[in-house]
Amino acid sequence: MLRSLYRSTAIRLIAPLGLAFLVFLLLAGFAAYLLIQGELDGRMRQQLEQTFAVITQSYAESDLTDLTELVRSHAAANPRDQRVFFLRDGNGLKLAGNIDQAPGGTGWSVVPGAALGLDADDSYQIYSGSAADTELTVGASFEESDAVGAIVRNILGLAGLAFTVLVVIAGLLIAVRGQRRINGIASTMDRVGRGELASRIPLRANHDxxxxxxxxxxxxxxxxxxxxxxxxxxxxxxxxxxxxxxxxxxxxxxxxxxxxxxxxxxxxxxxxxxxxxxxxxxxxxxxxxxxxxxSGARRARFKPIAIEPVLETLFDAYEEVAREQEQELVFNAAPLPHIIGDRDLLTQMFANLIENAIRHCPRGTRITLASVVEPDKAFSITVSDTGPGIPAAERDRVFQRLYRLDKSRSTPGHGLGLSLVKAIADLHGASIDIGDNNPGLRIAVRFVAQLAMSAAP
Structure with missing residues (x-):
């Protein structure tokens, strides 16, 4: 079962699709994480710049005592594991602050807590600059931003895990459902292969x-x-x-x-x-x-042909035959478009229809060969007679091989003439309609429009 699910098309489609969505989710989450971290770092720098400006702008010029007190008050108000302050004179001696040392230089830098004389493992964003004849350093721990980053990472990890679980569950459900239906199809085909030709695949109402x-x-x-x-x-x-x-x-x-x-x-x-x-x-x-x-083997011989000369040739050939049987053969033809087909087979098809009418109709019968062009450019060629006709219950069976009406068994023939007509019509994509001529029989061969070409010149 697991092997068949692994090989199922549903799993093979859902797996790469789920992986693509998971990668997209991780990339989007990573981008969001970087944006959040960047925003937090920016805000931290802005706050440090503001704190530095407040201290350096809040003391009287050359009033070192006032500056020292300001630094001490800020240091006292902030735990040193969150905010750090350090003020030293021109000789590098500490004047005030909540840390014992600070790296030299001015501008921004990121230093570990050990570089500030702290036991904490956190890193600090610090800013150093000149204030009168002293150097002032202010800094803040990355603990808060790291905590937010950890939350974001956890959320992304949980979301990725939940998404993966949902994709796996959905894939298994879809695969199991699809595999059952495929197994049903395979089971039906297996029964058909064993000779149960009445077996059919059960359908569902969702029309998928x-x-x-x-x-x-x-x-x-x-x-x-x-x-x-x-x-x-x-x-x-x-x-x-x-x-x-x-x-x-x-x-x-x-x-x-x-x-x-x-x-x-x-x-x-x-x-x-x-x-x-x-x-x-x-x-x-x-x-x-x-x-x-x-079998369709004769389709390779198809080419554009004019059907009117075929009908005229058949009329000329069978008019005298009908007259000898004391019957009348009439030809009513409308101008017809060319069609794609096999001239010899079409000739044999209409010859069989005419011969059947002559053979099975009594003396005095009127037999008509006619053609009609329809509005959709399709056309029909009919052979009708005023003879005894065929009972309605027998009409669908006359195209079966070797089938002969009871009243025809005393006449020469093998019961394959109309079967040959049906085979030729099917080869040319034509349909056959058999009905009453009131009285007699009417057989119409209808050629669809797509077989019709430009009208004959």
Whole structure:
């Protein structure tokens, strides 16, 4: 548990962030400490300067006795461990003061208590200057400023310690909470890896980034489950739909063997076997083509193409076929923008839709190939007919591989035409809408605006 927390992203993010804040706190505290110490030292110097000025300006000129008494009174009024005073004559002899000695020279200096003849360990800020024919020294202990500095240092230390403890506690809480959710995601993915495709990551109501990630993973798992179910269904459908032709092929081959042994002609049976094998091969080729399209491999062949000439070519090709079936094929096309796509696949997609309409509609049916440009520059290409249509309950299933309506099982085909249409549309980012034509069926392939290029010249 501790190792997983140490390796968790939350801890690795919070640790440097907390350290940065701690360093900032210490630097800010140190700067504040220096400012406070500087302010206290400045005030101490100002007070010493004022005391020196009061003493030197409060005695009559050349009145050494008056000056001596002033120094004695100030020395008596202040304990020598707080304030020190020292007055000596020109020969260096002590005249007054509460210390026994003082360093020579004038101006500011910091001296230890021992240099002033004191037993205290404190240091002193002293100021020395001339007063008449004497030298006056006044000073103050750093004890008060040191005490304030110690308080500031203690406060900073406690604040840093408290901040560190809070960061550690907050980091652990966040890491534990995040690790539980990550463990939940890992557990779900582990179950999915063992084949439990219905497993999903539980979501929370706070809609944070982990929730967003979980939603995306759940959506991916939904698609995965759908694909696996689709593959399973395809396997079942292939086994079901190819079982009959394979049985017929086996039966035909066996009959040919028996007739050959009996000396009967077998050319007709061999032709039947060839036709059955050709139909099976066609089915497998269609399945492989759909798989290739769904893999996106054909996207490398995309280029700008004009869709109108494709529709015109298909109309010219199938108009006579429809007339032979005593049907009418009509073409109503609006000017369309160029799109990015694969010309061969788009041609096959619309050819499949037209062929389906011709194959499954009775005589006298009117089949319309039309295109419409929408206000948002998207456009739709529709194939509609006035035939029997498809029941509403069956419409979503006609795009499944090998699925055929009951009424269509007596007609030639392998149930992959609309599956191929769906695969090509998905490859081009187009959507398919299937609905009533009142009467008949209407299938519309809608291309989104971002696939549309500048209008054809």
């Amino acid at each position: 980034d982990l929730d967003d990630l979980s939603v995306q993973i759940n959506q991916a798992l939904d698609r995965l489950a759908s694909l696996v179910e689709g593959m399973r269904q395809v396997s079942v459908d292939i086994a079901h739909d190819l079982k009959t032709p394979l049985n017929r092929l086996s039966f035909t081959v066996q009959n040919a063997i028996d007739d050959d042994e009996a000396g009967k002609p077998i050319a007709g049976l061999l032709q039947q076997a060839q036709e059955e094998s050709r139909q099976i091969n066609t089915t497998f080729n269609a399945l492989l083509r759909i798989a290739q399209i769904e």
